[in-house]
Amino acid sequence: MLDSYRRVLSRPGALRFSSAALVARLPISMVGLGIVLLVEERTGSYGIAGTVSAVFVLAEAAFAVLHGRWVDHFGQFRVLPIAISIFGAGLALMMLAVEQDWPRALTYVFAAVSGAALPQVGASVRTRWSHLLDEPGEKQTAFALEAVLDEVVFVVGPVVVTLLATSWHPVAGLTFALVTGVLGTFAFAVQRGTEPPAGIGTTTDGVRPTMPWRIVLPLALVCLTLGALFGAAEVTTVAFAEEQGKRWLAGWLLAAWSFGSLVAGLVTGAVAWRSGPDVRLRWGSAAMALAMAPLMFIHSIPLMALVLLVGGMAIAPTMIGAMTMVEQGVPSGRLTEGMAILHTGIVAGVAPGAAVAGYVVDHSGASAAYAVALVGGVLGALAAQTARPKRVASRAGSPSLRA
Numbered sequence: 297m298l299d300s301y302r303r304v305l306s307r308p309g310a311l312r313f314s315s316a317a318l319v320a321r322l323p324i325s326m327v328g329l330g331i332v333l334l335v336e337e338r339t340g341s342y343g344i345a346g347t348v349s350a351v352f353v354l355a356e357a358a359f360a361v362l363h364g365r366w367v368d369h370f371g372q373f374r375v376l377p378i379a380i381s382i383f384g385a386g387l388a389l390m391m392l393a394v395e396q397d398w399p400r401a402l403t404y405v406f407a408a409v410s411g412a413a414l415p416q417v418g419a420s421v422r423t424r425w426s427h428l429l430d431e432p433g434e435k436q437t438a439f440a441l442e443a444v445l446d447e448v449v450f451v452v453g454p455v456v457v458t459l460l461a462t463s464w465h466p467v468a469g470l471t472f473a474l475v476t477g478v479l480g481t482f483a484f485a486v487q488r489g490t491e492p493p494a495g496i497g498t499t500t501d502g503v504r505p506t507m508p509w510r511i512v513l514p515l516a517l518v519c520l521t522l523g524a525l526f527g528a529a530e531v532t533t534v535a536f537a538e539e540q541g542k543r544w545l546a547g548w549l550l551a552a553w554s555f556g557s558l559v560a561g562l563v564t565g566a567v568a569w570r571s572g573p574d575v576r577l578r579w580g581s582a583a584m585a586l587a588m589a590p591l592m593f594i595h596s597i598p599l600m601a602l603v604l605l606v607g608g609m610a611i612a613p614t615m616i617g618a619m620t621m622v623e624q625g626v627p628s629g630r631l632t633e634g635m636a637i638l639h640t641g642i643v644a645g646v647a648p649g650a651a652v653a654g655y656v657v658d659h660s661g662a663s664a665a666y667a668v669a670l671v672g673g674v675l676g677a678l679a680a681q682t683a684r685p686k687r688v689a690s691r692a693g694s695p696s697l698r699a
Contacts, residue, residue, distance in 0.1 A: 300437045300566045307428055309490040316487065317421035318445045320380075320480030323414065325453030326473035327387065328353055331407065333461040334470060338394050348390075348407050350647060355411030357643040363416045364636030368629055371494030372420050373485050379415035380481035386410030387474050391467045415481055418446065419635035426623050426631060427492035433568060439619050440565025443612040447558040451551050458547070495629060505627035512626065512634055514683040515618050516641040518581060518676050522614070523645020525584065525672035528653035529553070529591075532669060533604070536662040540597055552601045556608025564613045573620035574685045580614030581680040583607075585673030591666040621685050645672070 305311045328349045335345035366375045386409035393403045425438035457469030530550060537546035569576065587607025594600045618638060626634035649672055656665040 301441055304434050304438045309487060313424060313484055313487045313490050316480050316483035317417050319476050320417040320484050321449050322453050323473040323477040325450045326457040329454050330457045330461060330470040330473055334394055334466045337466040348403055351404050352407045352411035353643060353647055355408040356414050357640050359412040360416055360636045360640040361633060364419055364633035367420055367632045369495055372491050373488055376415045376481050376485040379413050380478050382413035383410050384474050384478045386413060391470055416636045417481060419632045419639060422619060422635055423492055423632045424490055428490055436620055437565040439616050440561050443616050444558050444561040447554045451554045455547060505629045507630055508625050512637055515621060516637050517679040518683060519638045519641030520645040521672050521676035521679055523642035524649030525669045527646035527649030528669040528672055531650045531653045532662050532665040535657040539662050542597060545597055549601055549604055553604040553608040556605040557611035560609035561612030564616050572685060573617040574683055576613055577617035577683055578680045580610050580617055582677040583610035584614060585677045588670040588673045592663045625685055
């Protein structure tokens with residue numbers, strides 16, 4: 297099974313840029329939680345901590361598409377180092393504002409600056425794979441690899457930031473996220489040999505290629521609804537563990553969910569699929585919704601871990617299908633932007649999903665709140681029925697509907 301991954305990673309420079317991108321992506325799973333841990337420790341208010349974290353997340357979502365557009369136009373080497381430097385400065389100033397008890401407005405401003413500047417490394421590394429590889433099956437393997445690494449980020453990041461913030465110093469977790477983000481992004485950006493050409497696909501008169509919104513918007517809607525599922529399930533799972541008197545096990549329950557996705561991602565990249573990515577998207581989103589249905593009836597932590605593990609296996613294949621459809625249907629000159637739109641959909645869905653689930657937890661308990669995740673999954677499965685691939689030859693000249 298690992299031979300598929302060995303082939304793509306043996307390409308010149310592939311292992312180096314994928315490894316650097318893994319390190320660069322660690323902040324996406326660490327900063328939001330790190331902000332909550334720091335601000336709550338210094339202010340004693342989860343409300344303030346939550347709003348500062350929300351400002352960071354919403355600013356990231358608001359600027360993600362612009363980042364993708366700038367990367368496509370100016371190139372990864374020019375944009376990513378500038379963006380990550382602003383991110384690092386903003387995050388450092390936010391930590392200083394909290395530690396020195398500066399006016400609270402400055403904390404929100406610096407959180408917004410750091411969120412708005414967070415570069416789209418995940419979209420950039422997938423665009424780089426698309427540029428490096430020609431065979432559709434190899435591209436799917438590369439996207440599966442990055443989906444697996446995304447899960448590694450979300451398994452490792454929260455554990456590290458919590459451990460550092462609670463056992464060492466409240467700013468330690470965020471400092472680790474800052475350092476890894478800056479070092480990883482610079483290490484990724486300086487690898488010019490595998491970087492896609494800037495402005496590829498732009499006509500001689502400077503006109504950008506048209507974005508195929510009939511492909512991208514339905515996929516963005518799928519990501520929005522599944523983002524709501526992710527946000528609701530995370531909050532509810534923490535509440536479930538607390539109701540069971542074992543709040544410390546919440547991280548392990550969520551890790552089981554991510555581990556299921558990781559395993560499925562590895563399998564997805566190793567299999568030569570006969571069906572197109574749109575088929576896998578529809579079936580995967582339906583399976584994600586189905587996996588949420590039994591959670592509201594479970595009252596045992598071991599059983600919850602098992603069901604989350606199995607349910608997580610639908611995540612990576614679904615997201616790989618969506619990314620593959622974007623890669624096959626969006627012009628090269630706007631590919632990073634197209635992938636950033638999907639990322640924006642996920643991030644934009646997480647906040648309302650978490651907020652609604654939190655409200656239901658407060659009024660009806662964790663079991664009832666899993667219904668919010670179920671609704672998000674059902675809406676995602678319905679939205680996936682509208683997503684259709686572009687039925688033309690891929691940029692490499694191979695049929696775009698086979699992986």
